[in-house]
Amino acid sequence: TRQANERQASLKGWQELAAKKMKNQDRYLQAINISINAVDRRLKQLIDDSSGSKKKSKKLEEKRDLNPYQRYEARLDELERQRERQLANQRQAELNQKLVSGEIKSSLALRDAQRIDLRLASREAKLSEEERRRIAATPLEEKGWLEIWQRAATNAIGKKKRLSDELDKTLAALKALEVDKQYVDYQKELHGKEIARIDKEIVATRGTRTRALRDTVTNWFRQNAWDLPIGFLLAWILWQLAKTATNTLVTRAKSREKVSRATVQQVETLASIAQGLLKLAIILLTLFWFLKRLGVNVTPLLGGAAIFGLAISFGSQNLVRDVVTGFFILLEKQYAVGDVIQVGDIWGEVEQLTLRRTLIRGRDGKAHIIPNGAITQxxxxxxxxxVATVHVGVSYSAKLGHVREVVDRVGDEMYADEAWKDKFLEGPPRYVGLTEMADSALVIRVKAKTKPYQNWPIQLELNHRLKEAFDDAGIEIPFPQRDVHLIQPK
Structure with a gap:
């Protein structure tokens, strides 16, 4: 019974020892979790930094010769990039600091767990050795228990040796981590000092902006004192050559005998449009040249102008319609500058014709500006x-045969006049016939085919001559008449 009680006490002590070992496993798990969390935070921060590092710093175009302001911008940009690099290094140092701190915390938890495990292993070895000795000193004890406790004691001693070695490694790792922590602390402090130095230099560099700008302007005027007037003079000469070339084309078109007036007008209109386009091109080229001399990169401006033009073409359908209609007006020779046209209720002489609009000067002097896209007919x-057409009213008592003779005679006389002969086509003005029997007169029509633009002066002259001829021939041109009948009351 005493032996059984002693064996039971030994087993109970072994059970308590096993429970403490199980509890100590939680410390190992805690150390592992601390290490995992530290590594996880480090990886997340690396991912964030990787996504944020995609932003590229602004770099000036590399040139051999930089003006003072460009050198100022280049230096400021270089300092900004240095500051960004130092900030990135400082963030890396902070991440390393957090990682090392987490590893130290994990190693401390592992050290405590290993120390407890080592004490438990020592307790296990002592308990196994005591039980082995007790069984060996008791003759009546079963020998099978002796082998079990002997094996347990041997295993406990081996475990104690292994745990002691692992504890030594953990302590050595702790010392190395402490050294790493001191190093990353030093790195963080060093990067902070470098950032402070760069900030001071940035402030000092920004203070030289006005001087750099002044020196740049001064140097630019010194270098371009002659280039500016020469450049503008060349632009003016180019514009004069363009005007001379277009005017020469118009003059040659007018000098050719077989060229119609419509063709001449078309050439004049096209020359006017060409002059406008050439003038715009010369102005833009001069502007870009001037900006380039100032050191401005004109490539983005050209791209922006192209995008702006594309946006206008999509956003302004009316403008596109006006330009397309104006192009076909010129191509088909529908009318040109100098023609007299009628658009709806508006008629007059075409003073200006561009790809976008037509300017018509009415008889009353009003200028009517009509978009080409609105001209449908x-x-x-x-x-x-x-055609010169004249309508004249004669008395109901007049003989139409006599009237016809007088009208044709006036037409022949006018056609024989050297001042008017070249203005007619296909012969003199002729009596057409009676067109209306009005309330007060018989209305006759006189008509003649004329050259363009000559119908209106011919009509004026023909009216004048017919009035004098009718007076001489005794043909009455009556006033408006009304018959009044008086009825006497009965």
């Missing part, structure tokens, strides 16, 4: 030839 009164 147009009447050209001077295309190729015109």
């Amino acid at each position: 147009v009447s050209n009164l001077t295309l190729g030839w015109s």
Whole structure:
């Protein structure tokens, strides 16, 4: 019974020892979790830094010769990039600091767990050795228990040796981590000092901006004192050559005998449009040249202008329609500058014609500006030839045969006049016939085919001559008449 009680006490002590070992496993798990969390935070921060590092710093275009302001910008940009690098290094140092601190905390937890495990292993070895000795000193004890406790004691001694070695490694790792912590602390402090130095230099560099700008302007005027007037002079000469070339084309078109007036007008209109386009091109080229001389990169401006033009073409459909319609007006010779046209209720002489609009000067002097896209139907009164038409009222008592003779005689006399003969086409003005029996007069029509633009002066002259001829022939041109009948009351 005493032996059984002693064996039971030994087993109970072994059970308590096993429970303490199980509890100590939680410390190992805690150390592992601390290490995992530290590494996880480090990886997350690395991912964030990787996504944020995609932003590229602004770099000036590398040039051999930089003006003072460009050197100022280059230096400021270099300092900013140095500061960004130091900030990135400082963040890396902080991450390393947190990682090392986490590893130290994990190693401390591992050290405590190993120390407890080592004490438990010592307790296990002592308990096994005591039980082995007790069984060996008791003759009546079963020998099988002796082998069990002998094996347990041997295993406990080996475990104690292994745990002692592992504890030594953990302590050595702790010392190394302490050294690493001192190093990363020093790195963080060093990067902080470097950032402070760069900030001071940035402030000092920004203070030289006005001087750099002044020196740049001064140097630019010294270097371009002659380039500016020469450049603008060349632009002016180029513009004069363009005007001379277009005017020469118009003059040659006018000097050719077989060229019609419509063709001449078309050439004049196209020359005017070409002059406008050339003037715009010369102005833009001069502007870009001037900006480039100032050191401005004009490539983004050209790209922006192209995008702006594309946006206008999509956003302004009316403008596109006006330009397309104006192009076909010129191509098909519908009318040109100098023609007399009628658009709806508006008619007059075309003073200006561009790809976008038409300017018509009315008889009352009003200028009507019509977008080409709004012109759906147009009447050209001077295309190729015109007609002079005169309507004259004669008395109901007049003989139409006599009237016809007088009218034709006036037409022949006018056609024989050297001042008017070249203005007619296909013969003199002729009596057409009776067009209306009005309330007060018989209305006759006189008509003649004329050259373009000559119908209106011919009509004026013909009216004048007919009035004098009718007076001489005794043909009455009556006033408006009304018959009044008086009825006497009965």
